Amino acid sequence: MADTEHLVQLEQVTKSYGVGTPSAHEVLHGITLTITRGEFVALIGPSGSGKSTLLHIIGLLDHPTSGTLRVAGEDVAHMTDAELTELRSERLGFVFQQSLLLSAFSAVENVMLPMLLHQHYPDTAMRERARGLLSSVALDRWADFPARNLSGGQQQRVAIARAMAMSPALILADEPTGNLDTVAADGVFQLMRTMNTDHGTSFLIVTHNAALAQRCDRILNVVDGVLVPSSHGRAPR
Template identity: 45%
Template structure:
């Protein structure tokens, strides 16, 4: 396997009268096709680490390498373009645009990237919705769907531009038991069937049990000995 995402001596400190260290010297590699879960106590720095890996936040020191490219010193425009082309994101809340249909929500990243014709983008969008079992809802509004269905659509949107890595922050945290199980299995299957690398923050041991590897973050550092209560 090849390394698609690597953190080197990653540090994130929030400035202030009393500076807060969110991430403290983390080294981490994610391999192609690997499913990794990040766990740890509340407030331990899990989401902060994920946001750094996803180029949504800028480290105080250290660097993130994506697809072998060191992103240190990237401009805001370069970071935005890199996220759009190479990363997909799924959050606890789906953040679908209420006024757009399901299909149009999935088409948004492809239209922004501009690599596909509209016909090709629509075909890919329908393919992804079909893969995630929600194709029959393509022309509905998000408000007409259940929470679990909306999260599947958010996953389809995250996959729209065929990212190298999909990053998920508590993707089952706002779902019922059945929907949570479905989303857990979908994210696991992405690594097996589509060869995607998936990095997910979770509090759910059942989710982490599906992962190839579990990473524990405690007080901003990696802690191999921590166990969920």
């Protein structure tokens, strides 16, 4: 039975590159952590510390070298690529530093993409859901605008709406405010927090922004591939 409270569980996870060669290098060293439903977590650490590698493993975009990874209670070790893709599309959403929108597509078409990949054909319900998500991120007026005509902050809002398209339990955000000015970054952060409180969606946010991290519920710090003891943010709401 799937574990609906413990969304992600890592036990003694390591990640090495170049295994079996003279250049073998271990990037992650025995990472153990749990992310539960409704958490809003920051992942911080110096450049090259292993943050992105850890995020890719949690996001089922890379495989651990050793240790155990469970997503929604399911051990992913022996899953096929097709099973991993299905689990990823059903349980996880992604927001990156670059919005990665299709520039010629409208905002609503970009939000529909995950649903199209799942269903393979568009329908009225899909388009209505995409418009509803854009409304929830205050972009209903721009729903039919090409993504290239939107500001950086607006594009990130579309990216968050797109990440919510399949109602994921957990959204993984890799430097989602890194390319934004202070005002736009605060708006995107507040939007993610609203999604967290209104929908119960968990967030794991990789950031170099210390002030933003302090506004999260919990802070995970990766240093040289090791997870140091977590702490609580100062202003979780």
